[in-house]
Amino acid sequence: MAAVxxxxxxxxxxxxxxxxxxxxxxxxxxxVFGPFGNxxxxxxxxxxxxxxxxxxxxxxxxxxxxxxxxxQGHSPLWPDLLASAMPEVRERLREIALDYLYFFFEDPQAxxxxxxxxxxxxxxxxxxxxxxHVRRACETYTLGDGLCALExxxxxxxxxxxxxxxxxxxxxxxxxxxxxxxxxxxxASTSLSNWVGLLDGxxxxxxxxxxxxxxxxxxxxRLLKKRFANSSRxxxxxxxxxxxxxxxxVISPPERRRTVVFSDLRxxxxxxxxxxxxxxxxxxxxRPAPWRTKVVVGRHPLSRLVSYFGMAWLGNRQxxxxxxxSRLPDWLLHVTGVSPSAEVAQVFGPEDEYHTKPxxxxxxxxxxxxxxxxxxxxxxxxxxxxxxxxxxxxxxxxCSRLPPLPRRRLEGGPVSDAAGRGLGGxxxxxxxxxxxxxxxxxxxQPSLWHLWSMAGIRSxxxxxxxxxxxxxxxxxxxxxx
Numbered sequence: 001m002a003a004v005x006x007x008x009x010x011x012x013x014x015x016x017x018x019x020x021x022x023x024x025x026x027x028x029x030x031x032v033f034g035p036f037g038n039x040x041x042x043x044x045x046x047x048x049x050x051x052x053x054x055x056x057x058x059x060x061x062x063x064x065x066x067x068x069x070x071x072q073g074h075s076p077l078w079p080d081l082l083a084s085a086m087p088e089v090r091e092r093l094r095e096i097a098l099d100y101l102y103f104f105f106e107d108p109q110a111x112x113x114x115x116x117x118x119x120x121x122x123x124x125x126x127x128x129x130x131x132x133h134v135r136r137a138c139e140t141y142t143l144g145d146g147l148c149a150l151e152x153x154x155x156x157x158x159x160x161x162x163x164x165x166x167x168x169x170x171x172x173x174x175x176x177x178x179x180x181x182x183x184x185x186x187x188a189s190t191s192l193s194n195w196v197g198l199l200d201g202x203x204x205x206x207x208x209x210x211x212x213x214x215x216x217x218x219x220x221x222r223l224l225k226k227r228f229a230n231s232s233r234x235x236x237x238x239x240x241x242x243x244x245x246x247x248x249x250v251i252s253p254p255e256r257r258r259t260v261v262f263s264d265l266r267x268x269x270x271x272x273x274x275x276x277x278x279x280x281x282x283x284x285x286x287r288p289a290p291w292r293t294k295v296v297v298g299r300h301p302l303s304r305l306v307s308y309f310g311m312a313w314l315g316n317r318q319x320x321x322x323x324x325x326s327r328l329p330d331w332l333l334h335v336t337g338v339s340p341s342a343e344v345a346q347v348f349g350p351e352d353e354y355h356t357k358p359x360x361x362x363x364x365x366x367x368x369x370x371x372x373x374x375x376x377x378x379x380x381x382x383x384x385x386x387x388x389x390x391x392x393x394x395x396x397x398x399c400s401r402l403p404p405l406p407r408r409r410l411e412g413g414p415v416s417d418a419a420g421r422g423l424g425g426x427x428x429x430x431x432x433x434x435x436x437x438x439x440x441x442x443x444x445q446p447s448l449w450h451l452w453s454m455a456g457i458r459s460x461x462x463x464x465x466x467x468x469x470x471x472x473x474x475x476x477x478x479x480x481x
Contacts, residue, residue, distance in 0.1 A: 018052035023234060029053035063092040064115045064138070078178040078291055078396040081116075086175045089114050089141060089283075097279035098231070100146035101238035103245050108170060108284070114141040116289070139289035144170050148193075148281035149245065150206055152213035152220075154271030159206035160406075162273065164193040166284035168357075169365045171294070173285035174199045178396040179295050179388070180288035182362060185355045186307045187299035187378045191406055196282045198403040205280050213272060217244050220274055228277075245275045287366070293391055294368060298359050298472040299378035300480050301465035302457070303448055305332060308355045310445065319347050324443045329457060336460040360467035370471045377472055379480050381405055448481040 018028075028041035029052070036049045065088045068080045092114040099112060117138035144165030151160045164183070166172040171180040174196045181196065183189035197203060212219035221240045228236050241248050288294050299307075309328055313319045322331050322344055333339035334348070335356050363370060374391055376384045385402060393399035451457050462469070462476075474480045 018047060023232070062113045062115060063096070064117055065089050065092065066117055066119055068119070078398055081178075081291060082176070085116060089116055090175055093141060093143065093283055094279045097143060097277055098235060100143060100278035101235060101242060103147065103242045103248060103275055105145040105147050108142060108144050111142050111146070113286075115139070116141065139173075139292070140286045141173065141283050142170070142286065143278045143281060144284040146278045146281070147275060148278075149273045150209055150276050150280075151271045151273050152210040159203075159210040160190075161194050161197055161202075161206070161281075162190060162271075164189070165278070165281045166193075167354075168362045170284040170286060171288050171366070172196055172282050173288060173292065175283055176200050177400075177402075178292050178392060178398050180285060180292045181295045181297060181376075182359075182366070182368075182373075183297050184299065184304070184359060184362070186304045186311070187297050188376075188381060189297065191381075192297055192376075193282065194406040195403060198406070200282060202280060202282070205276070209274055209276060213274065216272070217247065220244075224277075239277055243274045243276065245273060288368075291396070293388075293395060294373045295376055295388065296359060296363070296373045296471070297376045297378070298468065300448075300472075300474055301358070301468055302332075302452060302461050303378070303481060305335060305356060305461075306445075306448065306451070308352075312352070312355070322347070325445050326443055328446065329451070329454070332451075332457055333460050336464040338456075338460040338463055358465050358468050359471060360465075363471075370467070373471070375472050377474075377480070449478065452478040452481055 023041055029037045029049070037053055041052075042048050065085055068084045096112045096114065100106060115138035144167065146165055147163070148161060148165045149163040151162045154160075164172065166183070168182055168184065171182050172193065173180045177199050181192060183192055197206065208223060209220060212223040215222070220243050224239050224243060225236055228239060306328065309331060313323055313331065314325065316323050320343060321327060322341075330339070330341060331344060334341040334344040360370070363373070374388060376388065382405070385405060389402050392402075452461075458478075468474075469476065
């Protein structure tokens with residue numbers, strides 16, 4: 001099915017001689033680089049954005065794929081979408097992936113998109129199609145911030161996605177299954193990102209990177225050069241340098257920690273990570289369509305906060321006096337807003353806000369009502385996944401067996417194969433191991449049960465996360481801890 005392009009650029013740039021010496025329209029004109037394309041491409045007065053990238057003042061060239069007609073109302077059936085539309089969506093995403101040639105986070109609001117739209121949009125003249133029509137009639141896919149990270153050498157026996165590009169408020173939307181997942185940090189988000197990779201068939205590409213990494217960066221470079229042999233040298237060289245991430249020689253030392261989330265924790269594991277091409281990352285969507293079951297993945301708020309404290313605050317000298325387990329209760333009271341601390345506020349940044357934000361706030365930001373979602377609870381993933389399989393079969397006629405859930409951790413360390421509660425019960429341990437030797441042995445982590453038994457802590461958690469508790473169906477007496 002042919003894609004319809006919005007604000008399509010013409011071929012004037014090619015006829016004007018702009019694209020030679022390794023430069024290309026995708027490398028230079030993409031909206032990823034801002035309203036005037038990639039500044040590194042231009043050499044006035046001959047090579048300028050206005051001359052080489054005509055037809056769009058914002059450099060956007062979104063693709064639109066029209067969904068098949070359905071005999072049962074306006075929403076197409078998933079089997080029809082899977083057979084006729086999703087291959088086209090996948091191909092358009094591969095094209096857009098070449099916009100992401102660097103190793104820094106891109107703004108998800110300033111990237112090209114693929115819109116999968118209902119047939120009624122096709123009835124409108126192309127000149128009358130506005131973004132308002134697209135938002136109402138389409139499901140919009142992106143590659144998020146474009147920066148997923150893949151562990152190719154480390155304690156695990158296979159390649160592992162340790163960072164996805166689909167962070168809230170974006171949803172992760174597999175192209176091979178009718179569901180959309182809102183992944184909260186510190187709530188099995190890494191495991192479920194790899195699970196989506198299994199659904200969408202990325203394991204083969206990821207395994208190829210692991211095999212190539214036997215020769216370190218040289219092997220990865222050889223793999224990319226072979227895979228993108230039909231692309232320009234400039235694109236291949238950029239992808240090779242991107243794959244090295246924080247090891248890239250063109251990155252100044254002060255900038256290197258912008259390339260990977262919590263890179264200091266990754267470095268302590270001794271693992272080798274690569275930044276694969278954006279086309280090897282699971283797809284994101286901005287507003288899941290009715291043909292998808294919306295799934296939220298949550299964790300008991302207390303457990304989630306304690307896990308994050310152990311990962312980002314424990315033993316961290318930059319956190320001042322709040323880097324030991326003994327200060328955890330005071331930290332919890334600050335995070336919940338019950339008893340703000342000026343000392344914590346001085347070192348509490350946007351990353352901390354992101355990791356402690358309530359699920360209810362994320363849903364409100366994405367304009368999704370709690371009644372619309374199916375829950376996956378960190379502490380009961382195995383049973384909740386079985387229930388999700390029944391929902392997908394009944395609602396979308398998607399009755400294929402869901403793949404097993406990989407056990408993954410961003411920080412590394414041994415991985416438990418225990419099901420259900422075993423997964424939840426062991427996940428806080430890597431943070432403690434990662435900080436071993438930095439925290440005093442006398443500074444023992446308090447148990448979740450002990451913290452929940454403290455009336456002040458329990459009421460503080462309920463003050464900020466009561467809606468989360470109701471959405472996820474957690475027991476108010478702490479039975480899920």
